[in-house]
Amino acid sequence: MNEPMVTSPLPGPRAKALLERDRAVLSTSYVRPYPFVPDRGEGVWLYDVDGNRFLDFFAGIAVNTTGYGHPRVLAAVEAQAKKLQHVCFSDFTHEPTLSLAERLVERLGGGYRVYFGNSGTEAVEAALKLARYHTRRPYFLAFTGAFHGRTLGSLSLTSSSPRYREGFAPLLPGVVHVPFPSPADPPFGVAPEHAAQAVLEHLDHLFKTKLPPAEVAAFFVEPIQGEGGYRFAAPGFFKALKEKLDRHGILLVADEIQTGAGRTGTFLAMEQEGVTPDVVLLAKGLASGYPISAAIFKAELSSWPPGAHGTTFGGHPVAAAAAHATLDLLEAELIENAAHVGALLLEKLRAGLEGVPGVRDVRGRGLLLAIEYADQSTRDAAVRRAFEKGVLTLGAGERAQRLTPPLVLSEAEAELGAALVVEAAREVSQGA
Numbered sequence: 470m471n472e473p474m475v476t477s478p479l480p481g482p483r484a485k486a487l488l489e490r491d492r493a494v495l496s497t498s499y500v501r502p503y504p505f506v507p508d509r510g511e512g513v514w515l516y517d518v519d520g521n522r523f524l525d526f527f528a529g530i531a532v533n534t535t536g537y538g539h540p541r542v543l544a545a546v547e548a549q550a551k552k553l554q555h556v557c558f559s560d561f562t563h564e565p566t567l568s569l570a571e572r573l574v575e576r577l578g579g580g581y582r583v584y585f586g587n588s589g590t591e592a593v594e595a596a597l598k599l600a601r602y603h604t605r606r607p608y609f610l611a612f613t614g615a616f617h618g619r620t621l622g623s624l625s626l627t628s629s630s631p632r633y634r635e636g637f638a639p640l641l642p643g644v645v646h647v648p649f650p651s652p653a654d655p656p657f658g659v660a661p662e663h664a665a666q667a668v669l670e671h672l673d674h675l676f677k678t679k680l681p682p683a684e685v686a687a688f689f690v691e692p693i694q695g696e697g698g699y700r701f702a703a704p705g706f707f708k709a710l711k712e713k714l715d716r717h718g719i720l721l722v723a724d725e726i727q728t729g730a731g732r733t734g735t736f737l738a739m740e741q742e743g744v745t746p747d748v749v750l751l752a753k754g755l756a757s758g759y760p761i762s763a764a765i766f767k768a769e770l771s772s773w774p775p776g777a778h779g780t781t782f783g784g785h786p787v788a789a790a791a792a793h794a795t796l797d798l799l800e801a802e803l804i805e806n807a808a809h810v811g812a813l814l815l816e817k818l819r820a821g822l823e824g825v826p827g828v829r830d831v832r833g834r835g836l837l838l839a840i841e842y843a844d845q846s847t848r849d850a851a852v853r854r855a856f857e858k859g860v861l862t863l864g865a866g867e868r869a870q871r872l873t874p875p876l877v878l879s880e881a882e883a884e885l886g887a888a889l890v891v892e893a894a895r896e897v898s899q900g901a
């Protein structure tokens with residue numbers, strides 16, 4: 470772990486050549502925040518095509534729960550691929566995906582049904598359609614700063630940046646956004662301790678003036694806003710929100726696509742809020758990098774008939790096998806590891822960044838952490854400097870640098886990563 474990590478200039482010659490080819494043929498919508506071209510991975514380490522070694526602190530954007538090449542995941546994938554690959558699960562049931570549904574329902578305490586897709590946005594689309602079909606209500610609620618995906622339905626809920634929406638209107642009609650109750654960044658100019666109450670009162674006001682609550686199908690929420698900047702809601706807010714929604718028959722859809730599967734130190738982040746959602750959406754970390762998503766909804770909402778919704782690849786047996794292995798590891802040790810190593814990482818980052826000009830806040834829950842900078846250019850410089858030092862991170866929102874390592878991160882790896890991220894942040898804050 471202590472050998473040098475970045476040993477050639479970035480980008481190296483092989484990375485440069487591949488990036489040039491990439492620019493010539495790939496959609497111009499791909500971002501490429503810095504010139505990293507991965508070749509192989511092992512545990513929490515990624516190696517680029519020029520042989521540089523990086524500590525992976527973004528995990529494919531909160532996806533690679535068990536790191537790279539975990540033997541239990543590889544064994545499950547290999548065994549399933551040899552036995553049975555694709556048979557459309559929308560038409561025919563099979564054991565690996567069926568038992569994954571049973572397992573997820575059991576984890577949530579029973580009384581749910583599951584629909585499988587391939588990606589986060591497909592889980593969101595399924596929830597939008599399910600909620601509309603079951604309630605026959607036309608409106609949806611979501612938060613400003615939310616990110617729920619980029620297909621036209623989910624994009625209608627997303628409001629974390631105009632960049633995602635520009636040029637794509639008209640979107641789904643009937644989506645109403647309300648401010649997010651973040652005490653760090655309170656809405657309506659209220660004091661931080663009044664953030665929750667202000668948003669609840671705003672909802673009442675909406676319900677009294679222009680949005681008939683009996684016509685609202687569902688409220689889509691992220692327990693912690695992800696792409697929008699790793700923003701936390703005021704304590705107790707979601708519980709109060711759920712009570713209010715229940716009074717009006719409005720479904721609470723918890724988009725746990727980024728926060729779920731153990732990342733915050735519990736299987737669902739909503740467990741820490743004491744809230745039982747009507748619908749839970751999982752994707753990203755559920756299968757350690759294999760594409761699968763799940764919309765898990767209260768059984769009584771499943772009033773749609775066969776054929777009302779479906780997909781060719783969703784619930785793929787190989788991805789389901791990877792999800793089983795991931796769940797085994799989460800249950801055995803990784804949920805606890807996320808809580809434990811996440812707390813250590815937060816402590817190290819806070820200690821190292823205290824008083825650093827240019828750093829406004831360091832926050833996190835489990836292995837979902839962020840450093841908030843004074844402005845976007847300092848954040849961008851910090852992400853780039855961390856990369857040059859051998860730690861892969863990403864931006865989120867306007868000013869946050871997000872850290873979402875694989876949940877197999879050890880204490881020693883967390884300390885090394887924290888030291889390098891702190892060094893990078895200090896250097897860019899001092900204009901070094």
Ligand code: PLP
Binds near residue numbers: 530590724727
């Ligand atoms: N919802 C949340 C909370 C997300 O973070 C994301 C992706 O970042 C999505 C939905 C969309 O998932 P996907 O990119 O797999 O479509």
